[in-house]
Amino acid sequence: MEFIDLRSDTVTKPTDAMREAMASAVVGDDVYGEDPTVNRLQEMMADLVGMEAGLFVASGTMGNVVAILTHAGRGDEMLLGHLAHTFLYEGGASAGLAGVHPHILQNEEDGTIDLDAIEEAIRPDNVHFPISRLLCLEDTHNRCGGAAIGADYLDAAAQLAHSHGMSVHLDGARLFNAAIALGVAASELTRNVDSVMICLSKGLGAPVGSVLCGTRTFIDRALRMRKIVGGGMRQAGIIAAAGIYALENNVERLTEDHANAARLAAGIDAIPGLSCTSHDGSKIPTNLVYFTVDGASIGNPALDANLLSQRLREHGILANSLGSSNQMRMVTHIGIDGGDIEQAITALRSSLEET
């Protein structure tokens, strides 16, 4: 059976044109700084986010931990939301590799963290406390429904952190989704943060890679940290070429993913027993569709997110269940078209009707 894969935008496969760009890439040894394709990708991304320099890394997780290693030292503290990807899904890398103490604050529904809560959490200078060194934000915010966070909030949070001598790192795994949804340039979102990590391997459709951007001095230090975590790659231009192709061809088309996500969300909301939380008017949605499953409300208490996910698979639809919370997630991407959305809605309807 050919599946419609809505588990994540990481499942995309390179198109023929992207593969051609990869096959014909001019390469060199990137550890010597001699891969022209990697260098070009790094410059392109730095320009797009209005920063001085970029560093190609293997994954979003690597980009985030390299940023943390570069900004903070052992025993320092970083502030971040309780639903931050860096906190939930990166293997505890900040503590395990960087020795940085995570100080968790409540994420609001729209992915932000209350500014007063940030201010209150910043430690006074006292030998008993870790040094508050870094604030980590996320845009779009994955677990907050893929919400796009606007420049006003990012600016205010960055100014607050800076006024206390802290740095700000932005997990922008899906930064271009945020920029497209908000109708602004990516550089508007990053103008006050000190570093940003952007993934090429999600909505942009490249097979591998992320880019960490910051000042020249920051990236020079990050280069050492990338080496320490084993991220020094050699003829990496082969994969960087896919990133360049993605930046040149796949940014504007993210609007299609957002439109498909909105159609899917509306379809889900019209099905008794399901309610969409990512597209509920409380935040700016993008390509992630989160919804809750309430089997009891339709007289089928045994129907939970895990069972629905299994049933959908039988209908040829792959979607992730978030387990005990009875939440599910569907993600639109370059491999999903309008017909797939209709099929997914039909499969959801049929799966809920089965007893």
Ligand SMILES: Cc1ncc(COP(=O)(O)O)c(C=O)c1O
């Ligand atoms: C917001 C966010 N940050 C970071 C990552 C990590 O990216 P990677 O899977 O490339 O390590 C992800 C992955 O889904 C993500 O959603």
